[in-house]
Structures are given as C-alpha cells and as structure tokens.
Amino acid sequence: MKIDPENKADLSxxxxxxxxxxxxxxxxxxxxxxxxxxxxxxxxxxxxxxxxEALKRLAAQSLIRTARGAxxxxxxxxxxxxxxxxxHITTSTLLLSMNAISFDVACxxxxxxxxxxxxxxxxxxxxxxxxxMRAEIHRQGQxxxxxxxxxxxxxxxxxxxxxxxxxxVLSYQxxxxxxxxxxxxxxxxxxxxxxxxxxxxxxxxxxxLERHEAEAAQAALSELEAYTLTLGRDVMAARARxxx
Amino acid sequence: MKIDPENKADLSxxxxxxxxxxxxxxxxxxxxxxxxxxxxxxxxxxxxxxxxEALKRLAAQSLIRTARGAxxxxxxxxxxxxxxxxxHITTSTLLLSMNAISFDVACxxxxxxxxxxxxxxxxxxxxxxxxxMRAEIHRQGQxxxxxxxxxxxxxxxxxxxxxxxxxxVLSYQxxxxxxxxxxxxxxxxxxxxxxxxxxxxxxxxxxxLERHEAEAAQAALSELEAYTLTLGRDVMAARARxxx
DNA sequence: GCATTTAAATTGTCAGACATTTAAATGTAA
DNA sequence: TTACATTTAAATGTCTGACAATTTAAATGC
Numbered sequence: 114m115k116i117d118p119e120n121k122a123d124l125s126x127x128x129x130x131x132x133x134x135x136x137x138x139x140x141x142x143x144x145x146x147x148x149x150x151x152x153x154x155x156x157x158x159x160x161x162x163x164x165x166e167a168l169k170r171l172a173a174q175s176l177i178r179t180a181r182g183a184x185x186x187x188x189x190x191x192x193x194x195x196x197x198x199x200x201h202i203t204t205s206t207l208l209l210s211m212n213a214i215s216f217d218v219a220c221x222x223x224x225x226x227x228x229x230x231x232x233x234x235x236x237x238x239x240x241x242x243x244x245x246m247r248a249e250i251h252r253q254g255q256x257x258x259x260x261x262x263x264x265x266x267x268x269x270x271x272x273x274x275x276x277x278x279x280x281x282v283l284s285y286q287x288x289x290x291x292x293x294x295x296x297x298x299x300x301x302x303x304x305x306x307x308x309x310x311x312x313x314x315x316x317x318x319x320x321x322l323e324r325h326e327a328e329a330a331q332a333a334l335s336e337l338e339a340y341t342l343t344l345g346r347d348v349m350a351a352r353a354r355x356x357x
Numbered sequence: 358m359k360i361d362p363e364n365k366a367d368l369s370x371x372x373x374x375x376x377x378x379x380x381x382x383x384x385x386x387x388x389x390x391x392x393x394x395x396x397x398x399x400x401x402x403x404x405x406x407x408x409x410e411a412l413k414r415l416a417a418q419s420l421i422r423t424a425r426g427a428x429x430x431x432x433x434x435x436x437x438x439x440x441x442x443x444x445h446i447t448t449s450t451l452l453l454s455m456n457a458i459s460f461d462v463a464c465x466x467x468x469x470x471x472x473x474x475x476x477x478x479x480x481x482x483x484x485x486x487x488x489x490m491r492a493e494i495h496r497q498g499q500x501x502x503x504x505x506x507x508x509x510x511x512x513x514x515x516x517x518x519x520x521x522x523x524x525x526v527l528s529y530q531x532x533x534x535x536x537x538x539x540x541x542x543x544x545x546x547x548x549x550x551x552x553x554x555x556x557x558x559x560x561x562x563x564x565x566l567e568r569h570e571a572e573a574a575q576a577a578l579s580e581l582e583a584y585t586l587t588l589g590r591d592v593m594a595a596r597a598r599x600x601x
Numbered sequence: 602g603c604a605t606t607t608a609a610a611t612t613g614t615c616a617g618a619c620a621t622t623t624a625a626a627t628g629t630a631a
Numbered sequence: 632t633t634a635c636a637t638t639t640a641a642a643t644g645t646c647t648g649a650c651a652a653t654t655t656a657a658a659t660g661c
Contacts, residue, residue, distance in 0.1 A: 123645095125644090129417065139454070149611060150612070159645080159646085160645060160647070161647090162409075162647095163645065163646080166413045166644095169414050173373065173417040173418055174417055179612065180612080180653090181611060181653045182610075182611060182652085183609060183610040183653085183654055184610075184654075185610080186610095186611065187612090192448065192451040192452050193456070200444065201448060204418075205529075206381065207436040208436050208438070208529065209526070211387050211435045212438075214526060219526055222527040223526075225476075226527070226530060229472055230469065281462065282452075282465075282466035283465070283466040283470070286534055368614075393641080393642060393643085406614075406615075406616095423642095423644095424623080424642085425621070425623065425642065425643045427623050427624050427625065427640060428624060429623065429642050430643075431643090
C-alpha cells in the first residue's frame with residue numbers, strides 16, 4: 114500500500130483510495146483489522162488527523178467500521194443489504210434530482226426494470242408479498258390520503274412487487290430505481306380520477322401475479338407506465354408555463 | 358441544521374448526516390457554498406478537525422467538493438454519471454463478493470435486467486453500439502486471449518448492449534449489475550469450446566439487434582444465461598470439492 | 602474461584618499553529 | 632487607460648501534541 118508523492122490530490126483521498134483498492138481486490142478481507150491510526154500514520158508518513166480523514170471516507174462508504182478501546186480499531190466491514198440499499202438510493206436519488214433528467218427517461222428506466230422482475234414475481238410471489246400489495250391497494254383507496262402518503266404507498270407496492278421475485282440482488286438493484294423516482298412522483302397532484310386509474314392498474318397487477326400470469330402483469334405494468342407518463346408530462350408542461 | 362447532544366454516535370457522523378439530509382431535501386442546492394470549516398465548527402460547537410472529518414465523509418459520497426484558496430470552500434456537488442457509476446459499481450461488487458451470494462442468484466438478476474433493456478436496444482441500437490459489439494465479438498475469437506481479457510471484453514459487449522437502449526438511467530442501473538458479476542465470472546476458466554458457445558450467443562444477439570428483433574435477442578440472452586449458469590455451477594462444484 | 606480494580610491500547614475530540622492555494626485588490630509601468 | 636506584477640486576505644490542507652472516553656485483558660483482592 115503506497116501513495117504517490119507526485120500526486121497533488123489530498124493525502125487523505127489517496128490513502129483512502131489505496132485502502133479501498135486493497136479491500137476491492139480481496140487483499141484485505143472481511144473483519145480483518147487494519148493497523149491502528151498511529152501505525153497507518155507512520156506507514157504513509159502523514160499525521161494522525163490525515164489518516165483519520167481517510168478512514169472516515171471509507172466509513173462513509175461502509176467499507177470499514179471502527180471500534181474504540183483496547184483491541185478496537187478499524188475493521189473491514191461486511192457490506193450488508195440495508196447499507197447497500199441506502200447507498201444506492203442516495204446515489205440514484207441525487208443523480209436524478211441534480212441532472213435535469215426528464216421524467217420520460219426516468220419513467221422508462223424504472224418500468225423497464227420492473228417488467229424484468231415480473232416473470233420471476235409471477236412465478237414466486239408469496240401470500241406475504243401479495244398481502245402487502247393488497248394492503249397498499251386498500252390504503253391507496255382511502256379518500257383522506259395526502260399526495261405524499263399516496264406516493265409512499267406506491268413505492269411500498271412496487272417494492273413488494275420487486276421483492277416477489279425473491280432475488281435479493283434484484284431487489285437491491287431495483288431499490289434505487291423505484292425510490293429515486295419518488296421525488297419526481299411527489300410533484301404530481303393525484304386527483305381522485307388518477308388515483309382510481311392507478312388503483313385499477315395495481316389491482317390488475319396483483320391479480321395477475323396471484324394467478325401466476327406474467328404476461329398479464331407485464332401488460333398492466335406497461336399501461337401503468339403509459340398512464341404515469343401522461344401524468345408526469347402534464348406536470349412538466351404546467352411547470353414550463355407557470356402562468357398558464 | 359442541528360445535532361443531538363444525546364446521540365452517542367460520532368460527532369462527525371452526525372454532522373455529515375445533518376448536511377446530507379439538507380442536500381437530499383433540496384435545501385442545499387447544487388453549487389451552493391457551505392459555510393467555511395471554521396463557521397461550521399462554531400455552528401455545531403465542535404472543533405475544526407471534527408468538521409473536516411464530516412466533510413470528508415460527504416466528499417467520499419460525492420455529495421460535496423472542496424476548493425482551496427480565497428472564495429474556496431465546500432460546495433454541493435452535482436453528482437455526475439461517472440461518479441454515480443463508480444459508487445454503484447463499488448457497492449454492488451462488494452455486496453456480491455462479501456455476502457456469499459450464489460452464482461445462480463447473481464446471474465439471474467443480471468440477465469433479467471439485461472433482458473429489460475433488450476426491447477429498447479432493438480429499437481434504438483446505433484451503428485456505433487453495433488460496431489462496439491462486433492469488435493468485441495471479434496476480440497473474443499482471438500486464440501491468445503487470457504481469461505481475464507475475455508471477461509473484460511464480455512463486460513464491454515454487454516455494456517454496449519445496455520447502452521444501445523439509449524437511456525442513461527438504465528445504463529447507470531445496469532452498470533452495477535454487469536460489472537459486479539465480473540469477479541464471479543473471472544473465476545471461470547473459458548475453454549475454447551465454451552468461448553465458441555458464448556461467441557455464438559453474442560453473434561445471435563448482435564444480429565437480432567441489428568435487425569430490430571427484440572424477441573430473438575431476448576431468446577439468445579436467455580440461452581446465454583442458461584449456458585453461463587452451467588459454467589458457473591461447474592466452477593462452484595469444483596471449488597466445493599477441491600481435491601476432486 | 603469469583604468479583605473488583607487497574608492498566609494498556611485505541612479511537613474520539615480539541616486547540617493552536619503553519620503551509621499552500623486561489624482570486625481579488627492594489628500598485629506600477631508602458 | 633491598459634497590461635502586468637505584487638500584495639493581501641481567505642480558505643482548505645497538514646502537523647503537533649494533548650486529553651477524554653471506551654473497551655478489553657490482566658492483575659489484584661477476597
């Protein structure tokens with residue numbers, strides 16, 4: 114593990130990158146203890162605060178965890194699903210919110226990915242995931258529901274659909290796509306009419322999954338996509354001419 | 358922006374989380390300058406090194422960037438595609454390598470996602486993406502190619518397939534799935550026979566896309582998935598009984 | 602043999618200083 | 632007036648040294 118004296122980047126960034134590479138390459142394995150901060154400072158010929166900044170960078174990416182006390186220190190962290198979900202969702206959400214990505218593009222990506230889960234979901238859906246979907250459908254029919262709550266329920270419904278595929282890697286990948294759309298969806302005002310339409314699609318999807326009918330579920334998803342697209346386009350058009 | 362004096366977590370983690378929430382909620386917008394380190398230290402009633410550790414955490418997630426000099430400081434960073442790709446790939450790769458995820462599960466997720474891109478790719482593929490795929494197919498047929506190079510070429514081929522869909526959000530989401538599989542694929546020894554088979558599937562996929570035939574491309578992908586699965590299972594079986 | 606205390610190691614935090622970088626402000630000469 | 636060099640101020644980057652808090656192992660006492 115070395116750093117380049119010619120490199121003009123921050124020392125802490127270089128050190129973090131050097132350790133990150135060791136972890137990615139498997140030369141530092143899960144639960145292995147890194148040298149103490151003082152030893153790392155010696156090794157890289159920098160001060161302890163610089164080492165600490167490097168370690169905090171790695172901790173922010175869940176690559177290491179630290180423990181105080183004797184026999185404490187920094188340990189290579191086993192990246193678990195909740196942490197991975199969180200990181201993916203943060204990254205995806207910011208990517209969408211900061212880059213003027215059109216509603217159309219985000220929508221297309223999300224529904225394409227969801228359709229990818231549908232054949233597996235139709236095959237493997239459980240009473241549990243079906244119950245979640247039914248419960249959210251019921252919630253979405255409540256009259257007093259705020260737009261935010263409706264959106265949150267929508268996310269829960271679609272995550273249950275994804276989880277039905279019973280593939281944790283797929284669930285992880287989809288979490289970013291589904292959650293990152295929520296800020297965009299939150300801009301939509303869901304009228305009673307549009308809620309009714311969405312409810313209808315959700316019911317068709319749940320029904321199709323329950324009957325193990327993948328193609329029917331995919332068809333309903335595609336129609337939901339088209340409908341969501343019109344809702345989103347209306348919002349974007351209204352925002353484009355605010356005095357309209 | 359406040360931190361909880363009752364909270365026993367690291368101060369730098371709390372401060373980073375407080376600022377992260379401001380960014381995620383849009384209360385700190387792109388290119389906005391954060392207060393200087395000294396001002397933040399005052400605001401949170403902590404020392405400057407603690408503030409710096411917090412800022413390094415955020416920098417590690419590409420949420421901020423820093424600039425030295427007068428009128429420098431920490432600025433909310435516009436998360437760009439390359440940074441988002443990198444973070445997603447790091448997270449996905451570690452998730453797969455550290456959690457004893459079976460080859461089957463990873464493989465299933467990856468090909469399900471790729472099939473999701475295929476209809477769009479068949480519609481929108483360009484001479485450019487087709488040329489990339491043909492070039493990689495040609496490379497994969499070279500006799501002297503190492504297993505690593507073959508895998509790298511495989512990744513390039515599949516990324517070209519994904520990029521053919523011409524949806525950057527989809528490309529970003531798929532990058533994690535495709536790249537994270539590479540360490541698993543690298544464990545496979547590609548015999549001349551298996552290379553020939555894979556080459557055949559790749560050719561069928563490229564041909565189908567060229568002719569805008571989505572279903573033929575999906576069918577070839579599914580067969581490639583089944584074939585990859587058998588290769589992976591052989592490796593896993595051999596690893597399970599090392600004295601075999 | 603068990604409970605308690607002590608010691609040691611390590612991270613967390615702080616204070617203060619200096620180095621380096623950057624751009625604006627200032628000064629100077631053509 | 633303009634162009635260029637210099638100064639200055641503000642900010643991050645880095646270092647030193649210290650102390651606090653935490654945790655475990657070992658030592659001690661009963």
